[in-house]
Every structure is written in structure tokens, then in C-alpha cells.
Amino acid sequence: MTRVKTAVGIAGCVLTIASAAAAQQPQPAAPQGPPPLTMKQLKPDVWVGLGGAGGNSTIVIGKTSVIVVDAKQTEAGAKDLLAEIAKITPKPVGTVLLTHSDGDHVNGLVAYPAGVKVIAHENNKKELEAALAAGGRGAPPADRLPTLVVTKTKETMTIDGVKFELYHWAPAHTSGDLMVYLPDRKIAATGDIVVTNRADDNPNIHQEKHGSTEGWLTDVKGLISLNADTYVTGHGDLLTKADLQRKLNATTERREKIAAMIKQGKSLEEIKAALPDAPAPGAVARGAAAPAGGRAGAPPPVTYVDIAYAELKR
Numbered sequence: 001m002t003r004v005k006t007a008v009g010i011a012g013c014v015l016t017i018a019s020a021a022a023a024q025q026p027q028p029a030a031p032q033g034p035p036p037l038t039m040k041q042l043k044p045d046v047w048v049g050l051g052g053a054g055g056n057s058t059i060v061i062g063k064t065s066v067i068v069v070d071a072k073q074t075e076a077g078a079k080d081l082l083a084e085i086a087k088i089t090p091k092p093v094g095t096v097l098l099t100h101s102d103g104d105h106v107n108g109l110v111a112y113p114a115g116v117k118v119i120a121h122e123n124n125k126k127e128l129e130a131a132l133a134a135g136g137r138g139a140p141p142a143d144r145l146p147t148l149v150v151t152k153t154k155e156t157m158t159i160d161g162v163k164f165e166l167y168h169w170a171p172a173h174t175s176g177d178l179m180v181y182l183p184d185r186k187i188a189a190t191g192d193i194v195v196t197n198r199a200d201d202n203p204n205i206h207q208e209k210h211g212s213t214e215g216w217l218t219d220v221k222g223l224i225s226l227n228a229d230t231y232v233t234g235h236g237d238l239l240t241k242a243d244l245q246r247k248l249n250a251t252t253e254r255r256e257k258i259a260a261m262i263k264q265g266k267s268l269e270e271i272k273a274a275l276p277d278a279p280a281p282g283a284v285a286r287g288a289a290a291p292a293g294g295r296a297g298a299p300p301p302v303t304y305v306d307i308a309y310a311e312l313k314r
């Protein structure tokens with residue numbers, strides 16, 4: 001799939017085997033252990049922490065501090081990542097950029113140093129504040145909320161000597177997606193707009209966080225327009241521009257099929273039957289909006305077709 005693919009493929013296999021084993025157990029299984037954290041160096045000063053507890057993290061070594069994109073899911077998962085960073089550099093983590101508000105990318109903030117700068121899209125912050133107000137599930141502690149919010153389509157900033165371009169062309173996975181591009185390194189972090197940990201190309205769109213299938217197309221076109229040669233996905237493998245183009249083509253075609261069937265007067269159920277979602281690893285019934293791996297006993301999740309149908313019928 002890509003020249004930079006390495007041990008993550010193995011991690012993915014481990015997850016699949018573990019999930020298959022869990023599926024044979026009569027009781028709802030305890031949450032599966034995450035794939036092991038795999039550190040990979042992309043440039044002299046850029047690493048990725050693939051897998052572990054939560055989404056992939058990008059690590060950039062600045063002049064005096066470290067900048068991390070996405071914090072991992074748990075305190076333990078974040079500590080694993082921070083321990084790996086400490087093996088690379090004695091510099092402290094000074095800044096965390098968040099690609100979106102999902103717990104598997106933000107809750108690890110609890111393990112980061114007090115006073116860490118946290119940069120996110122303004123809608124991400126709103127979603128985190130809403131999660132905190134609702135009891136704190138899926139949110140980092142109140143003292144680790146974003147300290148700087150991005151409001152524009154594109155913002156360029158230099159953080160500790162490293163140039164960043166931050167993009168939010170449209171809501172896609174959530175309303176607060178932020179794509180992080182390192183123009184001098186030709187590396188872009190996509191967040192969960194692009195993942196490889198599911199069996200098909202259907203994007204994960206969080207309807208409850210006002211994600212958008214139309215916005216997804218816009219954002220992936222934007223990501224492809226960057227002069228990047230490596231894309232750090234939200235979960236799974238690193239991808240190339242050609243990989244993103246293939247996903248864009250597949251998703252565009254699927255959405256056009258849904259639109260055409262709506263025009264023909266087909267019902268949602270008929271469209272879903274004609275365009276089924278492939279089951280993801282470990283999922284009992286998992287669709288576009290389910291949490292990674294799905295959850296045994298959960299109601300059938302909202303799928304990509306459900307969301308695209310609702311958007312296209314508007």
C-alpha cells in the first residue's frame with residue numbers, strides 16, 4: 001500500500017486475531033488491548049507513534065520542546081508515548097495539536113505536563129466543553145482544554161521553530177476537524193478523516209458531532225492538494241497521496257451511487273441493501289459512526305449510507 005508501511009501491518013493482524021478470539025467468547029468481552037505502540041522515524045525531527053492506546057500521534061522535535069499531534073486515549077497510553085519520546089529527546093512536550101475531539105485522541109492529555117499548550121479547532125473545543133458539561137465522559141480534564149483555537153480555513157504558525165499549516169476546509173469526521181501539515185517535511189496528519197483500520201473505504205462520519213460526507217470529500221481533496229508525500233492517518237497505516245486519491249475516488253463513487261438511487265426513488269433500506277458496509281475488525285455490527293472496533297451488544301450503528309442519505313435528501 002505504501003513504502004512507509006511497516007510494523008503496523010503486524011499490529012493490525014494481532015488486533016484481528018485477538019478480536020476473532022474475543023468473538024468466540026460467550027460473554028461480552030472486556031475491551032481488547034490496543035495494538036502495540038510502534039515508533040517510526042519519518043524525518044530527522046519527525047516521528048510517529050502508531051497504534052498504542054488511541055489514535056496515531058505525530059511527534060515533531062522543535063528547538064527547545066516537542067510538539068505532539070494527538071494525545072492518545074488514556075493516561076497509560078499517553079505515558080507509553082511520552083516514555084518513547086523521552087528515549088528520542090530530553091526536550092519536554094510543550095504543545096499538543098488535536099485533530100478532533102474524540103476521546104481516543106484527547107483523553108491522554110491527562111498525562112501531559114501541566115501548562116502544556118493545546119491547539120485545536122474552535123468546534124473541537126466546543127465539543128470538549130459539551131462533553132465535560134455532560135459529565136466528562138470522552139473529555140480530557142478541564143485544565144487540559146485547548147488554550148488556542150483555530151477559526152480559519154487555513155492558519156500558518158511557527159511553533160518552537162517549526163512551520164505548521166493548519167487546515168479546516170469543512171466539517172468531515174466531526175465539526176472540529178483540524179488537518180496538520182508540515183510543509184518543510186511534506187507530512188500531513190489527517191486525524192480520523194482518513195483511517196485504514198476498517199475493511200472498506202467508508203469514511204467515519206460522526207453525525208452527533210455534525211460531521212459531513214460532503215465535507216469529507218472537500219477535506220480529502222484539500223489534503224491531496226498539499227505538497228505532502230506522507231499522510232499520518234488517524235488509525236492504521238501511513239498513506240501516500242495515491243492512497244488518498246484511491247479512497248477519494250471510491251467514496252465519491254459511492255456517494256454518487258446513493259444520490260442516483262435517491263433520484264430513482266429508492267428507499268434508505270433499499271440503498272443500504274444495495275451498498276452494504278463491510279464489517280470492521282472486531283465489530284459485531286459496525287458502521288461509519290461506531291467507535292473503533294465496535295461494541296458487542298450495541299445497537300446497529302449509523303452507517304455512511306445513513307448519513308449520506310440524510311444529507312442528500314435535505
Ligand SMILES: [Zn+2]
Nearest residue numbers: 055104192234
Ligand atoms: Zn480515532
